Amino acid sequence: MCRYDDLAPGRGVAALVEGQQVAVFRDRSGAVYAVGNRDPFSGAQVISRGIVGSRAGAPVVASPMYKQAFDLRSGRCLDEECAPDGSPAALPVWPVLLTPAEPARAGDVAPPNGAPHERETGRS
Amino acid sequence: MRDPSVTDIHKHLVLVGHGMVGQRFLEALTERAPGAWRITVLAEEARPAYDRVHLTSWFSGTTADELSMWPEGFAQSHGIDLRLGDPAVRIDRAARTVTSESGAEFPYDALVLATGSYPFVPPVPGHDAQGCFVYRTIEDLEAIRSWADTARTGTVVGGGLLGLEAAGALRALGLDTHVVEFAPRLMALQVDDGGGAALRGKIEELGVTVHTAAGTQAIEAGADGRVASMALSNGEVLATDLVVFSAGVRPRDQLARDCGLPVGERGGIVVDTACRTADPRIQAIGECALAADGRVYGLVAPGYAMAEAAAADLAGLEGSFTGADTSTKLKLLGVDVASFGDAHGTTEGSLEVLYSNSREGVYKKLVVGADGSLLGGVLVGDAEAYDMLRPLATSAAALTVPPEQLVLPASIGTAPGPIALPDEAVVCSCHNVTKGAIRAAVTDGGCADVPAVKKCTRAGTGCGSCVKALGTIVADELAAAGVQVARGLCEHFAHTRAELFEIVRVKGITTFSRLIDEHGTGEGCDVCKPAVGSILASLNAELGNSVHILDGEQAALQDTNDHFLANLQRNGSYSVVPRVPGGEITPEGLIAIGEIARDYGLYTKITGGQRIDMFGAAVDQLPHIWERLVAAGFESGHAYGKALRTVKSCVGETWCRYGVQDSVALAIELELRYRGLRAPHKLKSAVSGCARECAEAQSKDFGVIATSAGWNLYVGGNGGMTPRHADLLVSDVDRETLMRTIDRFLMFYIRTADRLERTAPWIERMEGGLDHLRAVVVDDSLGICAELDELMARHVETYEDEWRATLQDPDRLRRFVSFVNAPGTPDPTVRFVPERDQVRPAREDEDGNTLRPALVAGPRLEVRTR
Numbered sequence: 001m002c003r004y005d006d007l008a009p010g011r012g013v014a015a016l017v018e019g020q021q022v023a024v025f026r027d028r029s030g031a032v033y034a035v036g037n038r039d040p041f042s043g044a045q046v047i048s049r050g051i052v053g054s055r056a057g058a059p060v061v062a063s064p065m066y067k068q069a070f071d072l073r074s075g076r077c078l079d080e081e082c083a084p085d086g087s088p089a090a091l092p093v094w095p096v097l098l099t100p101a102e103p104a105r106a107g108d109v110a111p112p113n114g115a116p117h118e119r120e121t122g123r124s
Numbered sequence: 125m126r127d128p129s130v131t132d133i134h135k136h137l138v139l140v141g142h143g144m145v146g147q148r149f150l151e152a153l154t155e156r157a158p159g160a161w162r163i164t165v166l167a168e169e170a171r172p173a174y175d176r177v178h179l180t181s182w183f184s185g186t187t188a189d190e191l192s193m194w195p196e197g198f199a200q201s202h203g204i205d206l207r208l209g210d211p212a213v214r215i216d217r218a219a220r221t222v223t224s225e226s227g228a229e230f231p232y233d234a235l236v237l238a239t240g241s242y243p244f245v246p247p248v249p250g251h252d253a254q255g256c257f258v259y260r261t262i263e264d265l266e267a268i269r270s271w272a273d274t275a276r277t278g279t280v281v282g283g284g285l286l287g288l289e290a291a292g293a294l295r296a297l298g299l300d301t302h303v304v305e306f307a308p309r310l311m312a313l314q315v316d317d318g319g320g321a322a323l324r325g326k327i328e329e330l331g332v333t334v335h336t337a338a339g340t341q342a343i344e345a346g347a348d349g350r351v352a353s354m355a356l357s358n359g360e361v362l363a364t365d366l367v368v369f370s371a372g373v374r375p376r377d378q379l380a381r382d383c384g385l386p387v388g389e390r391g392g393i394v395v396d397t398a399c400r401t402a403d404p405r406i407q408a409i410g411e412c413a414l415a416a417d418g419r420v421y422g423l424v425a426p427g428y429a430m431a432e433a434a435a436a437d438l439a440g441l442e443g444s445f446t447g448a449d450t451s452t453k454l455k456l457l458g459v460d461v462a463s464f465g466d467a468h469g470t471t472e473g474s475l476e477v478l479y480s481n482s483r484e485g486v487y488k489k490l491v492v493g494a495d496g497s498l499l500g501g502v503l504v505g506d507a508e509a510y511d512m513l514r515p516l517a518t519s520a521a522a523l524t525v526p527p528e529q530l531v532l533p534a535s536i537g538t539a540p541g542p543i544a545l546p547d548e549a550v551v552c553s554c555h556n557v558t559k560g561a562i563r564a565a566v567t568d569g570g571c572a573d574v575p576a577v578k579k580c581t582r583a584g585t586g587c588g589s590c591v592k593a594l595g596t597i598v599a600d601e602l603a604a605a606g607v608q609v610a611r612g613l614c615e616h617f618a619h620t621r622a623e624l625f626e627i628v629r630v631k632g633i634t635t636f637s638r639l640i641d642e643h644g645t646g647e648g649c650d651v652c653k654p655a656v657g658s659i660l661a662s663l664n665a666e667l668g669n670s671v672h673i674l675d676g677e678q679a680a681l682q683d684t685n686d687h688f689l690a691n692l693q694r695n696g697s698y699s700v701v702p703r704v705p706g707g708e709i710t711p712e713g714l715i716a717i718g719e720i721a722r723d724y725g726l727y728t729k730i731t732g733g734q735r736i737d738m739f740g741a742a743v744d745q746l747p748h749i750w751e752r753l754v755a756a757g758f759e760s761g762h763a764y765g766k767a768l769r770t771v772k773s774c775v776g777e778t779w780c781r782y783g784v785q786d787s788v789a790l791a792i793e794l795e796l797r798y799r800g801l802r803a804p805h806k807l808k809s810a811v812s813g814c815a816r817e818c819a820e821a822q823s824k825d826f827g828v829i830a831t832s833a834g835w836n837l838y839v840g841g842n843g844g845m846t847p848r849h850a851d852l853l854v855s856d857v858d859r860e861t862l863m864r865t866i867d868r869f870l871m872f873y874i875r876t877a878d879r880l881e882r883t884a885p886w887i888e889r890m891e892g893g894l895d896h897l898r899a900v901v902v903d904d905s906l907g908i909c910a911e912l913d914e915l916m917a918r919h920v921e922t923y924e925d926e927w928r929a930t931l932q933d934p935d936r937l938r939r940f941v942s943f944v945n946a947p948g949t950p951d952p953t954v955r956f957v958p959e960r961d962q963v964r965p966a967r968e969d970e971d972g973n974t975l976r977p978a979l980v981a982g983p984r985l986e987v988r989t990r
Contacts, residue, residue, distance in 0.1 A: 010680030
């Protein structure tokens with residue numbers, strides 16, 4: 001899906017996977033999370049642009065639209081139970097697979113020392 | 125108590141006079157007996173009630189609208205028929221009717237007279253010459269200002285409170301000013317000889333010539349009928365082109381006299397403690413009334429108390445006015461003067477404690493009773509202690525400290541502070557709120573801060589002189605109740621934004637990681653990260669960081685708007701606002717924006733800040749759009765940031781018939797100086813080329829209005845949910861002083877404000893308020909101005925256009941992709957439909973066009989024209 005390097009600590013990216021939009025985050029410690037990109041409160045595909053942080057120890061992302069926080073492990077919204085349409089306010093979550101980097105492509109510069117730079121996220 | 129059945133739905137009340145007291149009466153009555161009375165108000169003046177206490181501020185730019193005390197919608201919501209410019213001329217008590225000047229007749233069930241007073245003009249020869257004025261209404265002030273245009277010397281007759289205010293106004297109008305006072309000292313009613321002497325010294329320092337123990341004998345007019353000179357009883361003759369009479373006021377009781385109501389020997393309609401006249405259907409309140417204690421009160425607070433008493437009576441409630449505290453504190457020509465309680469020591473057996481320092485122009489006298497209680501006092505030159513001393517004097521409690529400590533300068537004595545006040549001490553005398561009531565609002569009413577207490581008790585909402593005391597009482601009460609006021613930013617930092625700013629600055633911390641590891645807990649959140657991002661952005665140059673907010677770890681701190689240097693809209697698309705400094709734009713600039721918007725199918729709208737907003741861009745498109753904007757000479761408008769937005773301007777003297785300065789040039793200069801400056805919240809500004817204020821500068825965080833002598837700087841205004849007019853910080857300053865003052869104001873704000881705190885609440889929260897702010901940025905009372913100047917100089921030096929810099933760096937550009945694994949593929953869920961010849965986001969139930977993936981030339985959306 002993307003190289004581990006494409007993920008900036010504390011920030012996310014959006015990926016298109018079989019027609020579904022996935023938000024992928026890497027936190028400050030290096031852990032990677034994948035949740036749905038659609039913000040249930042606005043209906044916009046923007047979760048990947050939220051700010052990553054913690055709430056009472058849980059890793060969270062705050063929606064950039066109306067700022068509700070979602071637990072990155074469970075997808076559960078920590079601020080509200082229901083979205084405006086009545087559906088439960090939660091993001092789908094996917095497991096994350098990190099795989100070793102493929103042999104360097106032309107033009108790629110190998111990182112000077114090993115992990116974590118040589119890992120790549122796998123397809124979810 | 126009045127028979128409650130009087131408050132029948134069909135009863136009609138006529139109020140004669142619509143001044144401050146009349147308006148207060150209406151508010152009190154409609155609050156206590158909503159809907160009970162049909163109300164007609166007969167007003168002589170052409171405008172509804174306005175703040176006469178602050179009348180003089182009209183000369184320094186406060187508009188008639190701002191002085192108005194007539195809330196919008198008040199008449200409608202209470203069914204009040206306010207008849208302006210149609211004074212009552214006759215009362216027929218037998219028929220129970222009032223006739224107005226226009227001839228209309230109004231039957232009444234209850235009649236309230238609030239006709240106020242008229243200025244006393246001594247009947248000396250020539251008192252009606254052209255150029256002689258009184259000082260009572262906005263119209264009087266307008267006439268004085270226009271006459272002053274052609275005058276060189278002005279003389280005020282009367283050295284009382286109002287006379288000195290008038291003298292200050294004449295001085296500010298540039299006149300050589302004299303004050304003529306009949307009594308042997310200034311402010312004879314309020315202060316004693318020592319206080320009068322201190323006051324005189326201070327006022328003469330300001331260039332006002334004072335003549336005491338001098339009566340006006342005659343006014344001579346020239347051949348043209350204009351006033352030319354004034355002869356005094358001491359033989360002096362003053363050449364003068366303008367005269368203001370401010371020799372006291374007399375109750376306007378003629379209506380009452382004409383219908384046979386008893387009036388006092390020296391005027392004033394006789395009323396009882398419920399403000400009822402001899403006719404139980406008629407009440408009189410304010411300056412026209414002779415109160416039950418045999419006095420006519422010329423101050424607003426007793427007038428308000430009478431209005432409350434009369435309204436309570438009419439509502440069938442208990443209400444009485446038996447006399448009032450005539451304490452006053454004011455700033456006359458920049459000199460603090462206060463007088464409270466038994467200022468002249470008339471109480472049997474009273475003693476005086478005196479502190480007098482003619483070098484500093486400070487005079488303080490306390491009158492102490494034989495039992496050791498504080499009875500009253502006079503303060504001139506330093507009235508800081510008034511807020512605490514006045515309630516102490518009115519509560520009659522014994523002093524807990526030796527009285528001399530209360531008059532010594534703070535450096536020598538120790539002020540006991542308002543905590544030493546007993547509960548029954550009146551802290552706010554405008555609204556008669558005791559310390560006990562304030563404490564109860566905190567402990568029982570659940571008020572957690574000063575604004576809440578103000579709302580709940582009305583304390584501090586009158587003249588505002590008690591706000592500082594209020595703050596101390598509220599803070600002490602909260603502390604006593606053990607209320608831990610969580611001051612921290614969020615769960616990750618126990619520090620306020622201002623504290624974090626100092627930590628970052630002093631320790632030279634350059635990253636969020638280090639800051640949270642050393643001074644916080646956890647990983648941060650969407651509250652503290654952008655706040656720290658903003659602090660770092662303000663200090664980057666100082667810290668030796670890259671000044672670009674998307675560099676290094678800083679990128680992860682930014683809100684989505686800052687992260688993409690654009691504004692997120694509801695469907696996930698972004699809008700783009702190039703900077704248009706001062707709102708000045710060339711035809712070529714307009715064409716370039718138009719072409720770019722057309723080529724990318726963007727919806728365009730003119731913003732309130734005189735720029736053009738382009739909506740509907742995908743993240744992949746942003747660099748392409750900006751490449752073209754930068755090529756056309758545009759730069760980031762920072763519409764996405766907590767930063768300076770725009771400096772709006774009117775067209776100014778270059779084109780406008782009324783302009784007195786080049787407002788556009790100054791607006792451009794300000795906008796270019798402060799562009800990119802990161803702050804706790806967005807910053808807006810405007811420059812108006814004359815007092816007509818077309819740029820609406822008084823609704824901005826910092827606004828500048830041209831005067832014929834320079835610039836007036838207003839700060840702390842905003843529009844939005846809680847609109848607030850800005851306050852005048854400095855006036856008539858030159859360009860350099862203006863810039864320096866704004867530099868310091870902004871940097872002081874950036875250093876000390878809370879997260880997302882606009883300048884208005886920041887100033888309101890500041891201890892000492894606007895005066896303190898002025899002391900810091902003008903007089904350098906904290907000794908930090910050099911630092912503030914340096915910080916701003918660094919900002920100006922290191923500014924770079926964020927978008928131009930982003931376009932030059934492939935690393936910064938990497939983030940502008942829709943999908944990490946399919947860059948260039950637009951978000952298929954972002955769809956648009958045509959509306960009024962442009963696009964808008966499709967609603968969920970609508971189909972619509974998605975953006976086309978061809979990005980190099982930019983997608984063009986087909987728009988159907990109607």
